[in-house]
Amino acid sequence: MSEIWIMRIGHRPERDKRVTTHVALSSRALGARGIYVDTYDEVLEQNIRSVAERFGGDYSIKTGVRWQDAVRNFSGKVIHLTMYGERVDEALPKIPRDEDIMIIVGAEKVPAEVYQRADFNISVGNQPHSEIAALAIFLDRFTGGEALYSDRNGKLTVIPNERGKTVVENTKRRRMRPSARGRGLQEESDHPLLHRPRRRGGDDL
Amino acid sequence: MSEIWIMRIGHRPERDKRVTTHVALSSRALGARGIYVDTYDEVLEQNIRSVAERFGGDYSIKTGVRWQDAVRNFSGKVIHLTMYGERVDEALPKIPRDEDIMIIVGAEKVPAEVYQRADFNISVGNQPHSEIAALAIFLDRFTGGEALYSDRNGKLTVIPNERGKTVVENTKRRRMRPSARGRGLQEESDHPLLHRPRRRGGDDL
Numbered sequence: 263m264s265e266i267w268i269m270r271i272g273h274r275p276e277r278d279k280r281v282t283t284h285v286a287l288s289s290r291a292l293g294a295r296g297i298y299v300d301t302y303d304e305v306l307e308q309n310i311r312s313v314a315e316r317f318g319g320d321y322s323i324k325t326g327v328r329w330q331d332a333v334r335n336f337s338g339k340v341i342h343l344t345m346y347g348e349r350v351d352e353a354l355p356k357i358p359r360d361e362d363i364m365i366i367v368g369a370e371k372v373p374a375e376v377y378q379r380a381d382f383n384i385s386v387g388n389q390p391h392s393e394i395a396a397l398a399i400f401l402d403r404f405t406g407g408e409a410l411y412s413d414r415n416g417k418l419t420v421i422p423n424e425r426g427k428t429v430v431e432n433t434k435r436r437r438m439r440p441s442a443r444g445r446g447l448q449e450e451s452d453h454p455l456l457h458r459p460r461r462r463g464g465d466d467l
Numbered sequence: 468m469s470e471i472w473i474m475r476i477g478h479r480p481e482r483d484k485r486v487t488t489h490v491a492l493s494s495r496a497l498g499a500r501g502i503y504v505d506t507y508d509e510v511l512e513q514n515i516r517s518v519a520e521r522f523g524g525d526y527s528i529k530t531g532v533r534w535q536d537a538v539r540n541f542s543g544k545v546i547h548l549t550m551y552g553e554r555v556d557e558a559l560p561k562i563p564r565d566e567d568i569m570i571i572v573g574a575e576k577v578p579a580e581v582y583q584r585a586d587f588n589i590s591v592g593n594q595p596h597s598e599i600a601a602l603a604i605f606l607d608r609f610t611g612g613e614a615l616y617s618d619r620n621g622k623l624t625v626i627p628n629e630r631g632k633t634v635v636e637n638t639k640r641r642r643m644r645p646s647a648r649g650r651g652l653q654e655e656s657d658h659p660l661l662h663r664p665r666r667r668g669g670d671d672l
């Protein structure tokens with residue numbers, strides 16, 4: 263599988279801190295390798311690294327990177343998501359699968375040069391909506407959503423649950439032992455499931 | 468097709484204005500009928516109505532609605548999106564297609580009662596990411612993305628374009644005349660395409 267990188271442009275730390283955080287975390291959840299952000303933002307970097315450290319994987323973030331430099335140093339196809347671009351269903355089959363891709367995600371203003379430099383200008387719908395939503399749908403369709411439940415060897419793993427919350431702490435993640443019943447390797451289970459149906463839910467990270 | 472409604476809870480106007488705007492607009496782009504927001508927010512209502520008025524369709528917004536009331540007055544299945552829920556790929560086939568659905572989208576804190584009241588608690592990945600991204604992927608998969616390029620009879624229509632920006636003003640949208648070439652109805656074309664490859668792009672609404 264080729265690598266997916268995000269280039270976030272037009273980021274203003276105060277105004278965009280939450281939206282750019284959503285861009286980074288959703289791209290991480292969907293299998294991207296990392297994000298570049300044009301404006302330097304130390305707090306954003308810390309927040310994203312904190313999630314990546316707890317929940318695993320090797321997502322990276324670097325801020326203060328001009329998009330022109332990121333694109334110049336990148337070998338692969340550059341995709342710009344914009345509501346003005348060609349239809350995503352028509353564009354997807356044209357994107358080569360054996361090259362890395364870099365996805366440019368704009369904030370309010372996108373320089374015309376981006377439209378020219380991009381190998382593909384792709385829309386996810388022709389309605390004004392959300393760069394987070396557009397990126398998420400693009401990545402879900404491009405990857406088939408295969409990273410959504412992948413094992414990332416994190417300190418914390420959330421186990422899907424129809425009614426409550428199940429979070430596993432993986433402090434001894436690497437210590438596997440043969441199953442007593444001969445069903446192959448089994449994870450050591452001295453770490454109880456942290457089942458937390460707290461009175462006030464709390465989906466905060 | 469059954470109707471899709473969004474119930475946004477935990478909205479705090481100052482902190483969440485942009486995220487809730489993204490939730491509303493992306494659900495609109497993906498075919499939802501409207502959104503309820505628990506906290507009264509007149510500015511949010513105006514912004515969403517402004518987009519709906521210019522770009523068409525009949526998306527509605529009402530703020531200051533308790534989720535308990537919205538759910539009580541709703542006839543259909545209630546879906547709660549949460550990173551702790553069951554896998555989206557396993558949940559989707561269970562959702563009846565002949566009933567309306569209401570999707571509860573939380574902000575940071577979600578009361579435990581929501582988990583109990585929902586007919587389905589569904590995750591879009593088991594990683595922390597973004598309620599906007601989760602909603603977008605859920606709706607894209609649930610609807611097949613069929614609304615993304617649907618005609619909404621708006622004052623403005625964006626035409627997919629591989630390189631520039633094409634926006635059509637539909638001031639006489641309703642005035643159709645028979646085609647001179649006998650190919651049925653044809654739109655009056657005295658309104659030129661507004662092709663705008665502006666020097667500074669500008670994806671603002």
